[in-house]
Amino acid sequence: MTAGDTFGFNLSGTTSTRGGPTEVGVSFCLASGTVNYPTNLTALMAATGQTVLAADAYVKLGWLFDPSAYPRQVSSATARQTAGWVRKPLVRFFVNGLEAPAFLSAEDVANATATQAFPTSFLAPCLSVMNMASQSSDYLAVDWIRVAQLANS
Numbered sequence: 001m002t003a004g005d006t007f008g009f010n011l012s013g014t015t016s017t018r019g020g021p022t023e024v025g026v027s028f029c030l031a032s033g034t035v036n037y038p039t040n041l042t043a044l045m046a047a048t049g050q051t052v053l054a055a056d057a058y059v060k061l062g063w064l065f066d067p068s069a070y071p072r073q074v075s076s077a078t079a080r081q082t083a084g085w086v087r088k089p090l091v092r093f094f095v096n097g098l099e100a101p102a103f104l105s106a107e108d109v110a111n112a113t114a115t116q117a118f119p120t121s122f123l124a125p126c127l128s129v130m131n132m133a134s135q136s137s138d139y140l141a142v143d144w145i146r147v148a149q150l151a152n153s
Contacts, residue, residue, distance in 0.1 A: 004031050005119030008126075009044075009061050011053075022052035024061060026093060026104075030117055039079040040102035041093065047076070048098040058143060062094040076100075080107035 007028040011021055025042035029035040045052050045059070053059060069089045077083040089103035109118040125147045 005029065005121055005123065006035075006126075007119050007123055008063075010037075022054070024053070024059065024095065026063075028118055030119055033117070036118075038102070038104065038108060040076045041078065041100065041104075044093060044095045044100050047100045047102065048095040050095050050098070058141075060094075060096050064092050064094070065090060066092070074105075076102035078102060078104065078108050080111065081105055 005028075008026070009024050010027045011024060023042070023046065024044045025037055026044070027035055027037050040047070044050075044061075050059070067090060069092075071086045071088045074081045074083050074085050074087050081087055087103075087105035087107070090106060090109055091104035093100040093103070104118075111117050125145060127142060127145070
């Protein structure tokens with residue numbers, strides 16, 4: 001990845017990697033950096049009790065950045081968190097309106113390693129799909145998208 005910073009949802013082409021093509025995960029990356037797949041955020045469908053993705057099915061995905069979130073106990077820790085500790089859920093993730101138990105906290109967002117840092121520049125919405133099997137029938141259908149971003153102060 002060298003085109004720009006990314007943050008969002010991903011699906012893997014193989015079942016041996018991050019849940020496979022029927023699961024949704026979270027990833028983020030700085031331009032020319034290492035793509036991060038946060039621990040316990042690579043299988044959001046299972047984490048929220050949803051059935052896996054199937055043909056002709058829709059799923060509503062969302063995330064919320066809240067710098068004023070109330071701290072809570074970590075039940076499903078990322079690699080930079082410890083279960084049972086209290087952390088502020090800066091970025092929370094949702095599948096079909098249900099919140100995933102894992103979230104990104106300051107430890108995940110403010111990583112000092114430059115190649116694994118969280119993108120902090122302005123982000124623009126981008127939807128894309130890449131057919132891994134070279135079949136012409138694969139496509140991404142989007143019913144609606146809503147995006148809001150407050151200016152940096």
